[in-house]
Every structure is written in structure tokens, then in C-alpha cells.
Amino acid sequence: MSINSNTINRTGGNPAPxxxxxxxxxxxxxxxxxxxxxxxxIRTSTTFNRPKTLKLARSPKYARKSVPHVPxxxxxxxxxTPLNTESAMKKIEENNTLVFIVxxxxxxxxxxxxxxxxxxxxxxxxxxxxxxxxNKKAYIKLTADVDALDVANKIGFI
Amino acid sequence: xxxxxxYELRTKNKAELTKQLEELxxxxxxxxxxxxxxxxxxxxxxxxxxxxxxARVMTVITQTQRxxxxxxYQKKNFLPLDLRVKKTRAIRRRLTKHExxxxxxxxxxxxxxxxxxxxxVKA
Numbered sequence: 001m002s003i004n005s006n007t008i009n010r011t012g013g014n015p016a017p018x019x020x021x022x023x024x025x026x027x028x029x030x031x032x033x034x035x036x037x038x039x040x041x042i043r044t045s046t047t048f049n050r051p052k053t054l055k056l057a058r059s060p061k062y063a064r065k066s067v068p069h070v071p072x073x074x075x076x077x078x079x080x081t082p083l084n085t086e087s088a089m090k091k092i093e094e095n096n097t098l099v100f101i102v103x104x105x106x107x108x109x110x111x112x113x114x115x116x117x118x119x120x121x122x123x124x125x126x127x128x129x130x131x132x133x134x135n136k137k138a139y140i141k142l143t144a145d146v147d148a149l150d151v152a153n154k155i156g157f158i
Numbered sequence: 159x160x161x162x163x164x165y166e167l168r169t170k171n172k173a174e175l176t177k178q179l180e181e182l183x184x185x186x187x188x189x190x191x192x193x194x195x196x197x198x199x200x201x202x203x204x205x206x207x208x209x210x211x212x213a214r215v216m217t218v219i220t221q222t223q224r225x226x227x228x229x230x231y232q233k234k235n236f237l238p239l240d241l242r243v244k245k246t247r248a249i250r251r252r253l254t255k256h257e258x259x260x261x262x263x264x265x266x267x268x269x270x271x272x273x274x275x276x277x278x279v280k281a
Binding site: 061062063064065066067076079080081082083084118155156157158 | 183184186187188190191192193194195223224227234235236237238239240241
């Protein structure tokens with residue numbers, strides 16, 4: 001004869017097993033509420049970082065500019081004119097460099113590329129300065145295998 | 159090439175025009191070099207002609223480009239901003255002619271039934 005906890009705990013009223021479950025459920029509802037509880041996240045660090053959200057790419061309804069501009073600083077704009085002053089001629093003969101007036105907005109890399117495109121000459125290095133009258137002067141040293149004097153003759157400003 | 163005329167340029171297509179533009183720019187570069195090297199007077203006067211030719215070619219290029227774009231955007235809802243009407247900022251923000259003339263039904267009925275009468279005194 002097994003002692004059933006049911007029989008021991010039964011007080012006046014004598015509830016059946018299913019009723020017991022009902023009673024327990026009612027107790028839980030009374031204590032914890034019926035809405036269900038959210039699981040709390042475990043935070044392992046004291047720092048709170050902004051959570052990553054969706055970042056959409058742009059999909060404009062119309063282009064703001066109808067057509068993108070052609071490149072504004074092309075090779076013809078970079079190199080303005082060569083210089084053939086006395087000191088420039090000295091540079092050509094002695095240091096194998098050409099001296100050009102270039103656009104103020106151009107940088108040494110652009111000057112190198114422009115020279116390559118216009119006259120098919122490779123530059124070894126470029127030094128620039130801005131003259132007091134506002135133009136940029138570029139001293140363009142050529143590689144040893146070309147002669148600056150020949151190139152100057154070919155360009156035509158000797 | 160004795161300064162291209164604009165109406166002749168308009169018959170060309172874009173590739174030909176860009177090629178001509180390149181040639182003109184090269185000519186300008188060589189003229190500038192000759193100026194430094196003490197060129198003849200004939201060469202120096204040519205510089206301004208070449209500059210204007212370059213301007214002419216660029217004008218034709220952009221004009222045809224924009225005309226084509228306007229055709230392309232004719233059926234669409236939104237134009238790019240540089241193809242829209244420019245006028246002035248204030249004018250662009252005004253009510254359109256249609257928006258300003260719109261009346262409520264109530265007002266329309268009033269206008270029909272109680273128009274402004276004109277009277278004259280008999281001489």
C-alpha cells in the first residue's frame with residue numbers, strides 16, 4: 001500500500017490530481033502574472049555599445065547632376081608652357097631637367113602623367129614651387145636614358 | 159582647318175567631336191610652346207582662333223548632350239536638378255498657376271449664382 005502524497009496533503013475538499021495541477025497553476029499566475037516573462041540578456045561587460053542596425057545603400061529617384069563632368073584637369077590643362085629662361089636652359093643642359101609652368105591645382109603625380117601623355121617622356125622626379133605671381137613651376141628631372149636637350153628640341157621651344 | 163563652323167559641327171557625332179577636340183587642344187599646346195620660343199605673328203594670332211574653336215566644339219557637345227537628356231527624361235517624373243527650370247529660388251517656390259487658381263466647390267457655386275453685377279445710369 002503506497003502512501004500517495006495526494007492522500008496525505010488532501011485537506012477538506014479532497015481535490016483530484018488534475019485539480020491539483022489547476023491549483024498550482026493558479027498559484028503561479030497569482031505570484032508571477034499571466035503575461036509570460038522576458039528572458040533577461042546576460043551582460044558580460046560594463047560597456048554598452050550601440051547595436052548594429054540595417055544600413056541601406058542609396059537608391060535615388062533621380063540623378064542630381066544630369067551627367068557627370070568630364071575630368072576638369074586633363075593633361076592639356078596641367079602643363080601650361082615650358083620655360084626657356086637662362087636658368088631654365090641651364091637646368092636643361094646640366095641637370096637633364098625640363099622646366100614647365102603648370103596649373104596651380106596639379107600635383108607632382110599629375111605632372112608626371114601629363115608629361116608622359118603629351119610628350120612620351122618618363123620623369124624621374126618632379127620638384128614644384130609656387131611663383132610669387134601665382135603660377136606653379138615644375139622642375140621635371142628626366143631619366144638618364146633620355147637627353148633633356150633632345151626632348152626640348154622635339155617639343156620645339158629651344 | 160580654318161575654324162570649323164558650328165552648323166558643320168552639329169552634323170558630326172560625339173566620337174568625331176571628341177576627336178576634333180583633342181586635335182584642337184594639341185594644336186593649342188604646340189602654339190603656346192611656339193609663343194615661348196618666339197613664334198611668328200601669324201602663329202600668335204592663331205592662338206585666339208584655336209581657343210574659340212575649342213569653345214565652339216565644347217558648346218556643340220554639351221548642347222546636343224543636354225537635348226538628348228531632355229528627350230530621355232521627357233516621360234519621367236523627376237528631372238535632374240540642372241535640367242529643371244532655373245529662374246529664381248523664390249519663383250520656384252511660388253504656387254503654380256493652376257494651384258493658385260483652384261477654388262472650392264462652395265466658392266464656385268457662389269461665383270455662378272452671385273456674380274459681380276455691372277450697373278449703368280441711364281443718361
